[in-house]
Amino acid sequence: MAITDINEFAHLTDNDIEALGRELDEIRRDVEESRGHRDARYIRRVIRLQRSLELGGRAVLFGSRRRPAWVAGTAMLSLAKIIENMELGHNVMHGQWDWMNDPEIHSTTWEWDQTGPSEHWKRAHNYSHHTYTDIVGMDDDVGFGILRMTRDEKWRPINLLQPVANVILAAGFEWGIALHDLKAQKVLEGVDPMQWNSAPNKEFAIKIARQVGKDFVLFPALTGRAWKHTLTANATANLVRNLWAYAVIFCGHFPDGAEKFTAEQFETETRAQWYLRQMLGSANIDAGPVMGFLTGNLSYQIEHHLFPDLPSNRYPEMAVRVRALCDKYDLPYTTGPLSRQYLLALRTIHKLALPDRLLKRTSHDAPETSSERKFDATGSRIGEALRVDPDTGRRNGLLSALRTHAHMRRPIRGNTRTLQAASGFREKDTG
Structure with missing residues (x-):
């Protein structure tokens, strides 16, 4: 099952977690106090770039009857739509640029270039997802109501189809998000799902009409005899944007090491424990400046979940400090290449399509679902694991416990001292 006691799982005491929370608050405070001209210049340059790409692409598509023009346009x-979706729409609507007091780049005025209304998304994502991150039964983004991504969710025969459902979700990701947000909006307003003339349905219909009309009626019509080629170009660009956004989101939420939690954990959660939940429930993508930009800096998903309303261009510098804190408190900092992170998420999608009786690992000790009970066999508990090595001054916490657990699961020839050396523990630290 998912994590019920985050302190025990993380091998941290209340004092440790409160100290970690204070250090993360300091990172937030430093960034807030240093926001200024360079950040404003960055976002305005991004907007100019995005609009230039879109305008240039639309212009080139007037000649889309010629294949080179179709490909270039x-x-x-596609690139313009990716930038608008990831680095602009998502981040602007998080309020990352509200401090500029610029109505053009404000979370209350931005309407993004996809089928779901911005207001629906902000309520479902900014509040529900970022408050209840990875809490099973509370965070609807755990599988988006379509995929079974943790063994805490009961297997149903329809889950056998989730490899197919995953392909459909990826190709139509903007529609999947829009419908997911529409459902959340109806729940929030207490609207009967069968009430077709409800306010959420009307808002959704208006946005669809505008979005579909723009991409598949207006712009194709403007290119005259090339309208069919322009229409396919628009459809292709939407598909590329959907696939990219889907891949980035899944790599940040569902590879091994991105943990899930229970409602019991949330009931008594402190602000510092909320920070810790974000760190343990998210995963990064190894990325340079270009890849980071194209992901909307969501390659720094851990930092985004810690500080969702701070400017995305500051995530790389925050990541250095967050990673240092993980090292200090012996916590894992889950990251990896995009291909690896996605393949791990894809493995979970296909594996959990099957009934639990066909799976080898338990619900407490599986790559995609674990709990504090996974350490029962190793005896790695708070009282033992938080000891500090007298020679190095380094604490033995969750990361060390995970290494020991991994080594104990695989057969290692040799005596106990060999196992301890392989896992990084000294004999007196293992109890």
Whole structure:
């Protein structure tokens, strides 16, 4: 099952977690106090770049009856849609640039270039997801109501189809998000799902009409005889944007090491424990500046979940300090190449399509679902694991416990001292 006691799982005491929370608050305070001209210049440059790419792509598509023009126009439009979706729409609507008091780049005025209304998304994502991150039964983004991504969710025969459902979700990711947010909006307003003339349905219909009309009626019509080619170019650009956004989101939430939690953990959660939940429930993607930009800096998913309303261009510098804290408190900092992170998420999708009786690992000790009980066999508990090595001054916490657990699961020839050396523990630290 998911994590019920985050202190025990993380091998941290209340005092440790409160100290960690204070250090993360300091990172937030430093960034807030240093926001200024360079950040404003960055976001305005991004907006100019995105609009130039879109305008250039639309212009090139007037000649889309010629294949080179179709390819160039589609590529420019795809890139423009990715930037608008990831680095602009998502981050602006998080309020990352509200401090500028610029109505053009404000969370209350931005309407993004996809089918779901911004207001629906902000309520479902900014509040529900970022408050209840990875809490099973409270965070609807755990599988988006379509996929079974943890063994805490009961297996149903329809889950056998989730490899197919995953492909459909990826190709139509903007529609999947829009419908997911529409459902959340209806729940929030207490609207009967069968009430077709409800306010959420009307808002959704208006946004669809505008979005579909723009991409598949207006812009194709403007290119005259090339309208069919422009229509396919627009459809292709939307598909590329959907696939990219889907991959980035899944790599940040569902690879091994991105933990899940129970409602019991949330009931008594402190602010510092909320921070810790974000750190343990998210995963990063190894990325340079270009890849980071194209992901909307969501390659720094851990930092985004810690500080969702701070400017995304500051995530790389925050990541250095967050990673240092993970090292200090012996916590894992889950990251990896995009290909690896996605393949791990894909493995979970296909594996959990099957009934639990066909799976080898337990619900407490599986790559995609674990709890504090996974350490029962190793005897790695708070009282023992928080000891500090007298020679190095380094604490033995969750990361060390995970290493020991991994080594104990695989057969290692030799005596106990060999196992301890392989896992990084000294004999007196293992109890």
